[in-house]
Amino acid sequence: MRILTFLLFLLVPILGVWTFVAADQYGWWFPENVSTYGDSIDGLFNLILWMVGITFVGTEVLLCWCVIRYTRGMSIAGQRQNRWLWLAALPLGYLFFAQWGRMNELLADGEYIRFMMYMPIGLLALTCAILAETGATDEGAALAREAQEGKSIYTHGNHTLELWWTAIPAGLLLIIAFSQMGAWKEVKFDDQFPSDGAYTIETPMAQVYASQFDWRVRYPDAQGDFEGADVLETPFEFRVPVDTDVVFHLKSRDVLHSFFVPNFRLKQDAVPGMTIPMWFNSRETGEFDLICAELCGWGHYKMAGRIVVMEKDDYEAWLANAREELYSNGLDDLEVN
Amino acid sequence: MPSTLRPRTLLLLGCALLGAACMRRESPELEFTLNANLVSNEDSKLYSEALAADAGMQANLLGSLEMLFGTPSAPRYMLPEDWVDQEYDPNDSSYELSEAQWEAVVADNEDRFAKELEAVARGNFDAVRIPANAPDLADVWASWMADLEDLRAGVAAGESEESELTEFEELFKEEASYLFSEYYPSLRDAGEIYRRECYHCHGINGGGNGSTADFLNPRPRDYRLGRFKYTALNWSQSGSKATPRREDLLTILENGIYGTAMPSFKRFSKAELHGMADYVRLLAVRGETEILLADSYDPDAFGFPLETVVETYDFVWNKWIGRDPEVISVDEVPPVTEAMLARGRELFVFDAPRGAKCASCHGVDGRGDGGSAFEPRTLTPEEQAELETLEGTIADLEAAFEKADPDDHHGYKAAAFALERAQNRRFELTQKRIIDDWGNEISPRDLTRGLYRFGRRPIDLFRRIHTGIQGTPMPAHYGMELEDEDGNRQPLSEEDVWALVHYVRSLATNQHGG
Numbered sequence: 001m002r003i004l005t006f007l008l009f010l011l012v013p014i015l016g017v018w019t020f021v022a023a024d025q026y027g028w029w030f031p032e033n034v035s036t037y038g039d040s041i042d043g044l045f046n047l048i049l050w051m052v053g054i055t056f057v058g059t060e061v062l063l064c065w066c067v068i069r070y071t072r073g074m075s076i077a078g079q080r081q082n083r084w085l086w087l088a089a090l091p092l093g094y095l096f097f098a099q100w101g102r103m104n105e106l107l108a109d110g111e112y113i114r115f116m117m118y119m120p121i122g123l124l125a126l127t128c129a130i131l132a133e134t135g136a137t138d139e140g141a142a143l144a145r146e147a148q149e150g151k152s153i154y155t156h157g158n159h160t161l162e163l164w165w166t167a168i169p170a171g172l173l174l175i176i177a178f179s180q181m182g183a184w185k186e187v188k189f190d191d192q193f194p195s196d197g198a199y200t201i202e203t204p205m206a207q208v209y210a211s212q213f214d215w216r217v218r219y220p221d222a223q224g225d226f227e228g229a230d231v232l233e234t235p236f237e238f239r240v241p242v243d244t245d246v247v248f249h250l251k252s253r254d255v256l257h258s259f260f261v262p263n264f265r266l267k268q269d270a271v272p273g274m275t276i277p278m279w280f281n282s283r284e285t286g287e288f289d290l291i292c293a294e295l296c297g298w299g300h301y302k303m304a305g306r307i308v309v310m311e312k313d314d315y316e317a318w319l320a321n322a323r324e325e326l327y328s329n330g331l332d333d334l335e336v337n
Numbered sequence: 338m339p340s341t342l343r344p345r346t347l348l349l350l351g352c353a354l355l356g357a358a359c360m361r362r363e364s365p366e367l368e369f370t371l372n373a374n375l376v377s378n379e380d381s382k383l384y385s386e387a388l389a390a391d392a393g394m395q396a397n398l399l400g401s402l403e404m405l406f407g408t409p410s411a412p413r414y415m416l417p418e419d420w421v422d423q424e425y426d427p428n429d430s431s432y433e434l435s436e437a438q439w440e441a442v443v444a445d446n447e448d449r450f451a452k453e454l455e456a457v458a459r460g461n462f463d464a465v466r467i468p469a470n471a472p473d474l475a476d477v478w479a480s481w482m483a484d485l486e487d488l489r490a491g492v493a494a495g496e497s498e499e500s501e502l503t504e505f506e507e508l509f510k511e512e513a514s515y516l517f518s519e520y521y522p523s524l525r526d527a528g529e530i531y532r533r534e535c536y537h538c539h540g541i542n543g544g545g546n547g548s549t550a551d552f553l554n555p556r557p558r559d560y561r562l563g564r565f566k567y568t569a570l571n572w573s574q575s576g577s578k579a580t581p582r583r584e585d586l587l588t589i590l591e592n593g594i595y596g597t598a599m600p601s602f603k604r605f606s607k608a609e610l611h612g613m614a615d616y617v618r619l620l621a622v623r624g625e626t627e628i629l630l631a632d633s634y635d636p637d638a639f640g641f642p643l644e645t646v647v648e649t650y651d652f653v654w655n656k657w658i659g660r661d662p663e664v665i666s667v668d669e670v671p672p673v674t675e676a677m678l679a680r681g682r683e684l685f686v687f688d689a690p691r692g693a694k695c696a697s698c699h700g701v702d703g704r705g706d707g708g709s710a711f712e713p714r715t716l717t718p719e720e721q722a723e724l725e726t727l728e729g730t731i732a733d734l735e736a737a738f739e740k741a742d743p744d745d746h747h748g749y750k751a752a753a754f755a756l757e758r759a760q761n762r763r764f765e766l767t768q769k770r771i772i773d774d775w776g777n778e779i780s781p782r783d784l785t786r787g788l789y790r791f792g793r794r795p796i797d798l799f800r801r802i803h804t805g806i807q808g809t810p811m812p813a814h815y816g817m818e819l820e821d822e823d824g825n826r827q828p829l830s831e832e833d834v835w836a837l838v839h840y841v842r843s844l845a846t847n848q849h850g851g
Contacts, residue, residue, distance in 0.1 A: 235601035
């Protein structure tokens, strides 16, 4: 029985590592990075992932060892106490496996979030089963100690050990702290913003307004003025040229929102009353999702937008056309959409 | 042992809760209801008191409406005999689309269903997943797949020829590619989209009374009056109320309405947007039919006679089709000149007949604070008493303010604020906002913010001023009787409307959006 428990605990790191190894194959990994600075952010992510991953596997292996080492004699006494937990484990297990087909369907459809929502049932069933068989609960442990007629040992701790487990994490945190500075500076520092292109922090390409519950982009008039009557306003779509440093201002009309473009590795809160400069440079053309990443109200889930990265000529043509459209004579409305 | 009981009870309770949460609960079938409690405005209560008390007739009315429009899960227009004779069927509205619109729908479908179309082209039919918001499409696909499975089983059992299967698959490939590329939502599919996206604000009957509606200002549109604010049509000149064109509804769906909770629905395909517009039209036709039928209520009759029902239905439907809408357009947008701005200002500020009296509602500065947006309200006795004390207080405060020393900055300001607060309270007590046809308080647009609901192009503003806004006090200005200082009478011309448009656009200086 202890071996079974040991194997079950061992499953956690194995499955944990497997999800990362298999992620690429199942499309669980990040969407493709298309921005110029995305690679440095992915590099940071990988660094932290490796640190956490190694710690995780190490800890789990230690846990497995503890299961073997410190449960000697516990199971028989505990089993007597905890057999009733099978009453919970079996129906939960049934519930879990009854949804097996549905879960596979969700997996095939790429509905990973909804797929994951079934996991707690399975985990709870597993936990109940383990506890039922091993008796690894407080009462079980007390009974086991009684059965062994042993005494608890008092220890004061280990100075050397404490020193190391403080120093190593502190060192790791310092490594993270220093290695992230470059990326943060590049993406967020005002004085590091691109300044040699057509768009700079003083002359941004657009203003992006977040509001409950959509995105609106305002392009300045031909003179670069955001206050004039000829400002262009496009809902939902943010059209930008490719291979260009796109600097824009983010604003909110009502509450907190967050401008999140996974493909650019770019995320920034929009704060009411603040004008927040942002920039990106897309290496590829295409359409990318823009989502709100800050719970902003009941319609948060439907607050979507789209970044359309176009060839430079196409963008200029579109902009010129949109400026002309503003003074439409209304005849084109006879044949819209 | 009580100490062992506690965790055990907790665990069991947790399991029970989790189990309960996992049980799949079917949402209750959504049903159309009657609009018994809808009051559109003061003088047109929808239901006479007699009908409101007559449960039998109400059931009859609901039944008639279900006969005409089906249920939310199976919406369809009933076909009267005339329509059948003429082979006219509004249930398939894809025929209403112009060629350009249809081409755009197909192009968008090819993009939207790219994955499905590719799977079909490879003959990998099992990999096709139908979107969850298209039950009719799913049904068609399931029936085709069932046929395919039958044939496959037949081949396996040796009952059918292998060549038969290949032939069927070839045919399937061709048909399936049309199924996706020429997808146009049926009313049932559109109803599903409506329930996922629109229902929580606009309500199951389209009454603008969904569960989130109470949190919104302005309130969501109530379709049931068949009246829509924003169209490009010259409805004021046509003499009758004009229903919006498909293009008007689509413009709203694509652009949203800035400054309200209506978002842009551009993330949906063109076909789906057309479907939404179709479903909104169904709700509007249903709502108006109900209103007219309720008007024809006769306490002595036995139910609503079929003839009346069908006649009313036909009448309301005909408002939506077969008309020749005059879309307001111009040859060219005239350029802004000083003279034009001056003329616009004159028209904006002055009352009729010298001006277009815009300022009476929108305020002289265009801040939407003109006095005509309010009307006196009737006070309760308590409020009357409060008003009387308030008058005294205001007199005192005025005297105090007169005496306040402007050099004493804080004292002077405090006196001014106290007076202003009391005056505001008096205003609140004695005045109320005018309501529109939907029973909502109107607020004239603050034109300094440059935030226009139906679009900010000059032509959009031109249309608003030219023909007004349906269901609100914003009138049609084109052709309004004007009289200049010398007493010459002339109607408000198109140039005058343009002068107003340019003047209004020049007011938008406070464009910070917040």
